[in-house]
């Protein structure tokens with residue numbers, strides 16, 4: 232700890248670590264495996280950047296976020312720390328320089344995506360150096376479903392074993408106890424320390440409003456926005472098409488907004504994100520592709536125009552409001568439960584559930600055809616990840632698997648928790664808190680059940 236403090240003072244010029252950083256830092260320095268459930272921001276990166284300099288060798292930081300890799304690498308370089316990143320949007324020259332530096336032991340920290348990590352040029356060089364720790368950011372990519380699901384995350388446990396078994400620290404935002412266990416199992420964490428924070432946020436006012444006819448959704452959104460033209464916010468929708476239609480409609484009404492989804496080019500996504508971060512756009516109409524790694528303090532509201540599929544995803548998305556601690560509003564517009572009058576949510580859920588079941592059906596069919604031991608192929612990536620998630624496949628190395636047709640675990644993805652939240656007949660915060668395995672809070676006063684008068 233003393234060495235860590237000296238490094239912090241020497242490079243970062245801070246006198247001490249923040250209180251919230253200390254337990255994480257202690258766990259990281261003790262070289263045990265770690266699963267830390269933390270929201271974005273709050274100085275998380277220092278807790279693995281400082282320990283990277285304490286030991287000989289290089290720390291690998293695996294993250295799906297290109298912007299984050301670049302920002303953090305640049306920041307470290309400014310502090311005089313030797314860091315580099317590796318991702319698919321880099322110029323070949325830059326990539327070559329990073330790769331050459333690996334066997335030379337030039338980098339103390341290397342940021343990369345799981346796809347870059349497992350690409351032959353990087354993998355070959357990583358064998359020729361000492362890795363002192365693997366940090367896995369956004370670990371929920373392993374268990375979440377849809378656009379943030381990254382099949383290559385499923386091979387990280389085997390990556391660690393093949394790189395001399397360094398300690399593995401996984402970071403993610405909120406996760407239910409069941410998801411925590413799934414992360415421990417899927418990553419093969421060895422007697423990990425688990426650090427977690429309650430999802431409760433005293434400054435977020437939660438409200439659910441039922442939608443009885445499709446036009447009502449637009450009206451509610453419009454009315455909400457008209458009262459808050461100066462506030463920053465986010466509107467989440469399920470589909471790409473939905474975000475574009477809503478953004479176009481709201482622009483015709485004079486609102487300054489844009490769509491954001493994973494179907495847009497990387498450059499355009501980054502530009503849109505920056506315009507929102509700079510305050511040039513007050514809000515975005517986005518799919519769940521937006522928000523990982525985003526740390527904007529003054530987001531005053533988050534609306535969900537459609538019901539999300541998963542409570543953990545929902546809690547993560549609403550957690551982007553009110554990071555500065557100021558009161559913020561969280562509104563969920565949910566189709567009436569029968570789906571007769573407003574079928575929007577019912578149809579979307581059917582569509583996504585169908586897609587989910589089909590992916591699993593395909594994985595099951597492949598299970599019958601795949602050899603009992605085999606080698607990774609890109610075209611099988613999704614099925615192999617699903618089989619791993621279900622406990623039917625083991626990665627012996629990051630490239631070789633062994634099928635295990637006997638065992639079957641229930642999937643880590645939780646599809647039904649959201650229904651409980653919508654139908655809950657009590658305090659909404661209590662529901663979330665107990666769903667995440669925390670003891671009940673005695674006071675709420677800021678949800679539509681506890682304080683209907685404060686509704687917006």
Ligand SMILES: [Zn+2]
Nearest residue numbers: 658675678681
């Ligand atoms: Zn309440």
